[in-house]
Amino acid sequence: xxxxxxxxxxxxxxxxxxxxxxxxxxxxxxxxxxxxxxxxxxxxxxxxxxxxxxxxxxxxxxxxxxxxxxxxxxxxxxxxxxxxxxxxxxxxxxxxxxxxxxxxxxxxxxxxxxx
Numbered sequence: 001x002x003x004x005x006x007x008x009x010x011x012x013x014x015x016x017x018x019x020x021x022x023x024x025x026x027x028x029x030x031x032x033x034x035x036x037x038x039x040x041x042x043x044x045x046x047x048x049x050x051x052x053x054x055x056x057x058x059x060x061x062x063x064x065x066x067x068x069x070x071x072x073x074x075x076x077x078x079x080x081x082x083x084x085x086x087x088x089x090x091x092x093x094x095x096x097x098x099x100x101x102x103x104x105x106x107x108x109x110x111x112x113x114x115x
Contacts, residue, residue, distance in 0.1 A: 023062035030055035 030051050033039045043051070076092040088102040090109075098109040 021062075023058045023065070027055045027059035027062060030058070 034043075034048060034051055034055070040048070078090040080088045080090065086102075088100055091099045091101060093099070097111075100107040100109055
């Protein structure tokens with residue numbers, strides 16, 4: 001049981017590919033291990049507590065990544081950053097007009113330039 005848990009945790013930590021999906025699966029596997037009577041009876045209280053904390057953290061991280069992905073998909077904004085730390089944001093409004101926000105000032109961008 002301990003080696004299976006260690007291998008599982010190492011796999012989760014070592015890979016960053018499809019991190020939201022892996023974190024969701026990892027949280028589900030940990031929940032299964034803690035609720036299945038065959039595996040739950042083999043873990044002591046400290047192992048169960050550690051797995052519970054890790055599972056909660058994985059679940060929370062997966063939810064946050066999902067919320068960020070949903071928020072980014074619904075935005076009509078592009079943020080441009082420079083090496084000096086300045087940022088400008090390009091916005092698109094509901095009518096299709098494009099604006100540049102820089103240092104608190106909004107600059108409309110002409111339709112000819114956008115085309």
